[in-house]
Every structure is written in C-alpha cells, then in structure tokens.
Amino acid sequence: MKIKDLSSLEYITPGTGACAGCPSTIGLRIIGKALGKNTIGFLTPSCAVASMGLTPQTCYTFSALNICFASAGASAGGAAMALDALYRKGKLQGEKPVVFNWVGDGGTYDIGFQGLSGSAERNDDYIHFCYNNEAYSNTGNQRSGATPQFALTTTSPMGKEIGQKNMPLLMLEHRPPYVATASLGYPMDLYRKVEKAKNISGFRYIEIHMPCCTSWRFPPADTIRMSKLAVQTGAWLLWEGEYGKLTLNGVTASLAEGRKKPISMEGYLKLQGRFSTMFKSPEKEKHLALIEANIQRELEFMAGRAKL
Amino acid sequence: MSKVFGSGNTACALAVKDADVDFVAAYPITPQTAVAEKIAAYIAEGIMDANYLPVESEHSAASAIAAASAVGARVFTATASQGLLYMHEILHYAAGGRLPMVMANVNRAVNAPWCLYADHQDAVSQRDTGWIHIHTASNQEIYDSILLAFKVTEEVQIPVMVNYDGFLVSHSMMPFETLDENKIKEYLPPFNPSWRLHPQWGGTFGNVTYSEQYVPYRESLTRDVKKAGEVIVRCAKEYQELTGRWHGGYFDVYRLEDASFFLLSMGSMGKEMELAVDLLRKEGIPAAGLRLRVFCPFPKEELSVLLPDGAKLLVFDRNLVYGSAAGVLLQESRAALYERRDDLRITGISVGLGGEDLPAVLLADRARQMIQEVEK
Numbered sequence: 001m002k003i004k005d006l007s008s009l010e011y012i013t014p015g016t017g018a019c020a021g022c023p024s025t026i027g028l029r030i031i032g033k034a035l036g037k038n039t040i041g042f043l044t045p046s047c048a049v050a051s052m053g054l055t056p057q058t059c060y061t062f063s064a065l066n067i068c069f070a071s072a073g074a075s076a077g078g079a080a081m082a083l084d085a086l087y088r089k090g091k092l093q094g095e096k097p098v099v100f101n102w103v104g105d106g107g108t109y110d111i112g113f114q115g116l117s118g119s120a121e122r123n124d125d126y127i128h129f130c131y132n133n134e135a136y137s138n139t140g141n142q143r144s145g146a147t148p149q150f151a152l153t154t155t156s157p158m159g160k161e162i163g164q165k166n167m168p169l170l171m172l173e174h175r176p177p178y179v180a181t182a183s184l185g186y187p188m189d190l191y192r193k194v195e196k197a198k199n200i201s202g203f204r205y206i207e208i209h210m211p212c213c214t215s216w217r218f219p220p221a222d223t224i225r226m227s228k229l230a231v232q233t234g235a236w237l238l239w240e241g242e243y244g245k246l247t248l249n250g251v252t253a254s255l256a257e258g259r260k261k262p263i264s265m266e267g268y269l270k271l272q273g274r275f276s277t278m279f280k281s282p283e284k285e286k287h288l289a290l291i292e293a294n295i296q297r298e299l300e301f302m303a304g305r306a307k308l
Numbered sequence: 309m310s311k312v313f314g315s316g317n318t319a320c321a322l323a324v325k326d327a328d329v330d331f332v333a334a335y336p337i338t339p340q341t342a343v344a345e346k347i348a349a350y351i352a353e354g355i356m357d358a359n360y361l362p363v364e365s366e367h368s369a370a371s372a373i374a375a376a377s378a379v380g381a382r383v384f385t386a387t388a389s390q391g392l393l394y395m396h397e398i399l400h401y402a403a404g405g406r407l408p409m410v411m412a413n414v415n416r417a418v419n420a421p422w423c424l425y426a427d428h429q430d431a432v433s434q435r436d437t438g439w440i441h442i443h444t445a446s447n448q449e450i451y452d453s454i455l456l457a458f459k460v461t462e463e464v465q466i467p468v469m470v471n472y473d474g475f476l477v478s479h480s481m482m483p484f485e486t487l488d489e490n491k492i493k494e495y496l497p498p499f500n501p502s503w504r505l506h507p508q509w510g511g512t513f514g515n516v517t518y519s520e521q522y523v524p525y526r527e528s529l530t531r532d533v534k535k536a537g538e539v540i541v542r543c544a545k546e547y548q549e550l551t552g553r554w555h556g557g558y559f560d561v562y563r564l565e566d567a568s569f570f571l572l573s574m575g576s577m578g579k580e581m582e583l584a585v586d587l588l589r590k591e592g593i594p595a596a597g598l599r600l601r602v603f604c605p606f607p608k609e610e611l612s613v614l615l616p617d618g619a620k621l622l623v624f625d626r627n628l629v630y631g632s633a634a635g636v637l638l639q640e641s642r643a644a645l646y647e648r649r650d651d652l653r654i655t656g657i658s659v660g661l662g663g664e665d666l667p668a669v670l671l672a673d674r675a676r677q678m679i680q681e682v683e684k
Contacts, residue, residue, distance in 0.1 A: 038507050042375065055521050058512040065378055065505050066514035068401050071371035074333070078361055078372025079505070082331040082381035085359040089330065091498070092380070097507050115371065118364030 003187060007033040009061075016059040017051035021220025023184055023210035023227070024048050024131050028102065030187050031129060031206075032062065034194035039098045040083075042076050044069050044107035047138040048131070063097075072101045072108070073115030077124030084125070098198060099126035106136050108207075109145035109167050120174035120203045127197050127204040130167065133212035141215040148235075149294070150278040150287055153215070159277050163294060168207045169305070172241045176203035180240035183209045185228030189250055193240060209236040217273025229268040234295045237302055246306045256303035265292050309485050316477040319447040319484050320386065320412045320470075321346035323454035325356045326492055330381035330499075333361040333372035335391060338424050339474035340414040343386040366391035370398035370411075377407040378505040378513070382458065385409075388474060389416035392430045396437070402467045403438025403529065405514060408499070409467035410457045412450075415575060415626075416474040417662040425663020426473035428574060428627040431603070432636040438529050440468045440536050441603040443574040445477065448484040449555045452547060455487065459496050459543045464536040466529070471603075473576040475663065487551060495550055537605045558607035559614065562597030563589065570615060571675055572598045572637060573624040577660055581624070583668030588675060595675065600637065608644035615652060621645070622678045623656030624671065634658045653682040 011032030018025045024047055041064040043049050049066050053059050067075045080099040086092040108116060108130040116128060135153050136142040142155040149163040172179040177200045182190035190208060197204040211226035213219065218226060230236035231251050238252040247253075254260035266288060269275040278287050312322065321343050324332065332351075334344035350356035363369045366387050373383040387395060392413050402409055417427035431441060442457060444450050450472050457468040472478060487495075503509055517525070541557035548554040562582045569588070571581050578599025588595035598614060600607075615621060625635025632639065638656030645652055655678050660666045 040379070040505055040507065050516060052512065052515060055515040055517045058515060060512050062512075063505055063507045063510055064512040065375065066512070067375065068371065068397055070367055071375075071398065074361075074363055074368030074371035075375035078331065078333055079375040079379050081359045081361050081372075082376030082379050082383065085330040085357075086379070086381055089357060091330070092506075094508075114365060115368050118368060121364075122362070124361070 001188065006191065007036070009033055009037065011060060011062050013059050013061060015053070017053065018047060019214050019220065021213040021223045022047070022051070023133065023212060023223050026184050026223065027131055027208050027210060030190050031194050034191050035098055035100065035198055038095055039063070039100060040079060042067050042072060042079070042099070042101045044072050044103045044112060045138070046104040046107060048102055048104070050138050069107055070111045070115055072103045072112045072128065073117070073119030073124070076101045076126040076128065077119045077122065080125040101126065101128045103128065103130055104138070105130060105132040105134060105146035106144050108132070109165060117174065120171055120176050120205070123176060123202045125201050125203070127206060130205070130207040131210045132207055133210040133215060134164070135212065135215045137212045137215040149291065151274045152277055153274070166298070168205065169302070171205040172244060172246060175244040176205065177201070178204040178240070178242055180206045181209070181236070181238055182206060183227045183231050183236060183238060185224055185231055186238065186250060189238065215274065218271050222271065226271065229263065232263045233265050233268045234262040234299050235265065235268060237299065239302065239306070246302070246308070248303065248306050256299055262295070265295065309488055311483060311485055313481060313483050314447065315342065315479050315481055316447045316450050316472050317342035317414070317479070318346060319451040320454060320472070321350065322486055323451045324384050325350045326486060326489070327455055327458050327496060328382065328498065329358050329384045331359050331361070331373065331376040331383045332385065333363050333369040334385050335363050335366050335369050335387070337366070337388050337391040339416060339478045340386050340388040340391070340412070342478070343412060366394040367398060370395040370402065373409050374398055374402045374405065374407050377402070377409050378405070380499070380501045380504040380506065382499045383409050384411070386412040386414070388414040389418055389430045392434060393418060396434065399434055399437035399439055404525065406465040406529070407467060408461040408465055408501070410454065410461055411467065411469050412454065413469050413471045414474045414478045415471050423662040424474065426476045426576065426626070426660065427662055431469065431471050432627045434469070435604060435636065438466065438533060439604060440466055440533065440540070441471060442468065442540070443471045443601055443603055444555070445472070445560070445576050445579045445599060447477065447480070447482040448553065450477070451484055451486060452553055452555060455492065455496055456540070456543050456547055460536060460539050462499050464532055464539055465502070466533060466536055471575065476576045491550055495547060534605050537602055537607055540602055556599065556601050558600070558602045558610045560599040560601055561614065562599070564596045564614070567594045567596030568616070568618065569593060569595045569620050569622060569675070569679060570598050571595060571622050571624065572600060572641065573626070574600045574603060574637065575626060577624060577626055577666050577671070580666055580668055581671055584671035584675060587668060587672040593679065606640045606644060611641065611644055612648065615645070617651055619652055620679070620682045621652060621654045622675055623654065624674070625656060625658045626660045628658045628661065655682055
C-alpha cells in the first residue's frame with residue numbers, strides 16, 4: 001500500500017488552531033485513515049485540545065470528549081467497557097466503536113502514568129496513542145518525563161539534567177496485546193501499526209515521536225526531516241511488541257544489526273534551538289559523547305530485549 | 309418485594325443491582341469496601357448484568373464512570389473519605405459536564421491523623437462541586453435513596469452523591485425491604501440519554517470556552533442544581549405512592565408540634581436526635597428534630613418555612629469549618645436565614661467528629677447548653 005492509496009477520510013478539517021508544522025495534526029490524519037469513522041476519542045489537556053476550536057466549534061470529525069489530565073487510562077477503559085455492556089444488553093445496536101486516546105507525553109509519562117499502568121494491567125479495550133513531543137508544549141515548553149538530557153525548557157533553563165524514561169518499554173513490560181513505537185517520518189509503518197492494533201482487542205499502546213518545531217526551535221517545514229533524523233540517529237527507536245515479545249522494525253533493526261551506521265547526533269541536535277546552550281558549553285564534546293553513548297547503550301539494550 | 313436483614317453496604321449494593329446499572333468502577337476503602345465487593349460478586353454470580361472495572365484509584369473510578377456516562381451507560385461508584393477527596397477534580401468535571409452519575413459515599417473522617425470512623429468532613433468538602441448531596445440514616449433509606457438518585461440524576465443531568473455514616477450505618481445490620489423488578493421498572497425506566505458520546509451522534513464535547521460561553525454553562529448548572537431539590541421531593545413522593553415508604557423530602561422532621569427549639573443535623577445523628585427530642589420534651593422543653601436529607605442544594609426557603617416566629621435553631625455539625633464557631637450546616641443555616649436575623653436565634657456546635665459516640669443523652673445535654681446560650 002502506498003500513501004496515495006490511503007482513505008480520503010480526514011480527522012481534522014481545515015481551520016485547526018495548531019501551529020504550522022504541527023506534528024500532532026499530521027499524526028491524527030494518518031491514524032484517522034487507519035481507524036475509520038466508527039471511533040470515539042478521548043483527549044487530555046494538550047495542544048490537540050487547545051487547537052481544536054472554541055465551543056461549540058471543532059476541527060475534529062471524530063466523536064471526542066475532552067477529559068481531565070490524569071484520566072486517560074480510566075476514561076477510555078471505562079467507556080470501552082460501558083459500550084461493551086450497552087451492546088451486550090441491546091441498548092445500542094450495530095458495530096461497537098473503537099475507543100482511542102490521543103494524549104501527549106505529559107498525560108502519558110507523567111500525570112497519566114498511574115491510570116495508564118492500571119489500565120494496561122487490566123487489559124482495558126482501547127488504543128492509547130501517545131503523541132510524544134518531548135515537552136509540555138501546550139503550556140509553553142516545560143520539561144516532562146519525555147524530555148531528553150540537555151534540552152532547554154522553561155523549567156530546565158540550564159538544560160535537563162537527566163534523560164527521558166523508556167515509556168513504551170515500560171508499557172510493553174505490562175505484557176499487553178500490543179505496544180508499538182512509530183514516527184511521522186515513516187507514515188506507512190505508522191499506518192500499518194494502527195491498522196494492526198485496530199484488529200486486536202484489549203490494551204494497545206502506540207507512541208508516535210512528534211518533533212515540535214515550536215518547543216524544539218526548528219523551522220516548521222522541517223518536522224518530517226527531524227522525524228526521520230531521530231530514527232536514523234537512533235535517538236528514536238522503531239519497534240513493536242505483542243504480550244511482551246519485542247521486534248525491532250525498519251531503520252532501527254538495521255542499526256541494531258549493524259547493517260546501517262547511525263547518522264551523527266550532532267547533525268540532528270544542531271538543528272534544534274533547545275540544544276543551543278549545550279553546543280555553546282565548554283563541555284560540549286563531553287555531553288555529545290554522553291548522548292551518543294546512551295543512544296548506543298539503549299539500542300543494544302533493546303536489541304537484547306528483542307532476543308528474549 | 310423481599311425482606312432482607314443486612315448492613316447499610318448491603319442495602320446500597322442491592323439497590324445498585326436492582327437499578328439495572330450498566331457499568332460500575334470501584335476502588336476499595338474502609339468502610340465502603342463491602343459495596344465494591346458485593347457488586348463484583350453479584351456480577352460474577354450472574355445476578356447483575358453489568359460490567360465492572362476494578363480500577364487502581366478513586367480518581368480513576370470517577371474518571372471511568374464519567375466517560376461511561378458520556379457514552380450513555382447507567383453508572384455507579386462508591387467511596388469514602390480520602391477516596392472522595394482524591395475524586396475531587398472529577399467531581400467538578402462530571403457536574404460541569406452534566407453527566408448523570410450516582411455515587412455512594414460512606415462518610416468517614418479525613419487524614420491527618422488517620423481515623424476510620426463516621427464524620428461528614430469528606431462530603432461537606434465537596435459542597436461546591438455542583439453535585440447533589442443526599443444524606444441518609446437507615447439501611448432502608450439507603451436502598452430507597454439509591455433508586456431515587458438514579459431517577460433524579462437522569463432527569464436533571466447532574467450527578468448525585470448518596471451519603472451514609474461509616475460503620476454506624478454502613479456496618480449496622482437492620483431489616484429492610486427491596487422492591488420488585490416490575491415496580492422498579494415503573495419507577496425507574498431505562499436510561500434514555502439526551503445525547504451520547506458516540507459516532508452515531510457525533511460531535512466533540514468539553515471544548516475550550518471563553519468567558520462569554522463559560523458563564524452561561526455555570527449559570528445553567530447553578531439554576532438546575534437549585535431545581536434538582538424540587539425534583540428530589542417530587543421523586544420521593546412518587547416513590548411513596550408506589551411503595552408507601554417515606555423518609556422525608558428536604559428534611560425528615562420529628563415532633564414539630566408547638567416546637568420552639570429546632571435541633572438540626574444530618575445522617576445517623578439525625579435519627580438519634582429523635583430520642584434526644586423525646587428526652588427534652590419529657591422535661592417540658594418544646595424541642596423538634598430536623599434531619600437534613602438534601603445538603604446540596606441547601607433548602608433555604610424550606611428551612612425558613614419550618615421555623616415559626618421566635619424559633620431557636622440549634623445546629624449539630626459532624627464536620628468543622630476550621631477557625632469558625634462550628635461547621636458547614638451552621639454557616640449555611642445562618643446564611644439561609646439572614647433575612648430573619650432579628651426574629652430567630654441560631655447557634656451551633658461541632659460534635660461526633662471522627663466517629664465520637666453520640667448517644668441521645670449527650671445530644672440532649674448539648675441541646676440544653678445551647679438553649680441556655682440562646683435564652684441569655
């Protein structure tokens with residue numbers, strides 16, 4: 001299947017309030033084409049909510065409810081389970097909608113983590129999409145648990161001291177039916193994963209890497225370029241897993257097997273204003289070496305995890 | 309109709325079973341736990357057709373039933389104390405979102421320090437969330453009020469909290485009667501929501517507003533909370549016609565005839581207060597009991613109507629407004645009766661905190677002290 005063969009269904013109408021170059025809108029368009037019309041989406045406070053339009057207007061064509069920040073796991077799980085009861089009892093007829101969350105890294109890694117972990121352990125029946133732009137971009141770029149080391153945010157004004165947690169792996173270790181990572185730079189890989197998830201029942205988690213031109217400080221036209229570089233450097237790993245069994249995908253598999261050499265991190269990070277302080281630092285070389293070593297270590301770790 | 313000898317928690321769980329609830333999410337907390345357990349057992353035994361989400365927290369219990377209500381399910385949860393406090397954010401969200409929901413709150417003291425016993429601090433701390441609060445005092449009243457709460461919440465589209473005192477009621481065995489299925493269906497027809505979060509209906513909900521949109525939402529909520537009081541009284545009367553059972557409207561009143569001292573309280577204390585009124589009457593003190601059933605919306609006018617000229621209102625709060633004379637009931641009463649400040653005398657105390665035992669002799673004694681104060 002090629003990109004031009006995808007459904008003409010659009011989850012977003014023209015007129016969204018999102019920034020130019022916004023990765024979340026690109027991601028929503030792709031997942032919508034895979035999920036189809038019969039869906040219910042839950043959104044926690046994020047750019048995806050702030051940019052959707054003021055009441056009673058909306059730029060979204062899917063049924064959606066804006067919920068509280070820590071609620072994603074329980075609300076989607078509760079709605080899916082309630083729908084199951086309503087269809088079983090004959091109170092609703094037809095095909096049961098697919099329930100999904102469209103939630104940022106804050107609502108996934110940080111404030112929503114407890115609810116999501118509980119939900120994964122219970123194997124609630126929905127797809128959680130984490131659109132990971134590595135910061136609280138909606139509130140003006142504060143650090144989150146997904147912000148990488150040395151990145152500037154307004155709450156890590158000297159550069160973040162520690163790196164991000166491996167959230168998708170943490171979700172995989174709950175042993176749910178499906179966990180995957182994806183990138184906007186590889187849209188057909190994302191599409192395939194969403195389509196696959198759609199046909200599985202139980203808890204499904206797909207995390208999409210979302211280079212945010214506003215918070216990361218790069219030109220809006222470079223969102224896809226940045227997405228590809230993240231994968232090609234090994235900074236973002238593509239993989240999928242079922243019931244804890246992990247498989248590396250695409251470029252990431254090639255990097256792990258040594259069939260491809262990773263592109264240098266310097267080329268990727270230099271394009272991002274959020275690393276400007278690191279590049280001006282006298283310890284620049286040391287910090288870059290540390291970043292590259294951590295990426296190599298993480299790649300080896302995940303390759304080893306894939307062998308289990 | 310069948311007779312049951314069971315605890316308050318059993319009465320609550322049986323009412324939820326009988327109300328054809330579609331979805332329950334719950335997290336265990338003393339003294340509510342038996343409700344979460346019994347409903348799970350009814351579903352497992354196949355005598356209740358609902359789905360049950362054993363969530364990892366109360367915040368998630370409230371989040372789950374709010375979303376389930378949005379897709380059009382009849383929903384229930386139960387909690388107590390810290391659990392209710394942990395739900396606080398979602399309580400505001402659910403009322404603002406006009407999501408019909410019923411919750412049982414088994415009143416218990418709040419931390420710190422830890423205390424497991426009856427206290428209304430948990431519930432009164434949720435006064436300003438937009439929820440409707442009903443306080444009950446017997447296992448029969450719990451059973452009947454849960455059914456009533458579903459009827460009310462689905463009509464007014466505002467969530468309802470049914471309260472009963474931890475251990476004193478939740479764990480006390482009392483005889484009570486359930487209702488036949490056909491009578492329940494007559495009283496509480498299947499939930500037919502005015503909208504659903506569902507692709508057949510479409511739309512996105514809870515979008516961002518500016519103040520010009522926000523204000524009308526808030527105005528309609530406060531107007532409808534006020535109106536919900538009348539709906540509660542009407543639904544209670546309909547229930548009385550169907551079953552013969554009556555626990556009161558806004559108030560459960562006791563020995564109003566020729567009374568000039570009115571002892572106002574909520575929950576199980578309000579039942580014990582009837583014995584205190586009897587003790588005072590024996591001494592020739594013209595006392596009456598007012599057990600408040602509807603805390604939110606606070607029945608301002610209805611309280612005033614109950615009080616004749618020159619009446620003395622003695623308020624017993626099982627909660628504290630820190631740094632003030634007593635609790636929330638005293639403040640609400642004074643605010644409600646401000647126009648009659650030259651006519652009435654109002655005083656109050658906080659008693660029974662953390663489950664402190666409140667026998668009738670103690671309540672009568674406190675009443676005498678307050679009478680001395682207002683008669684000065």
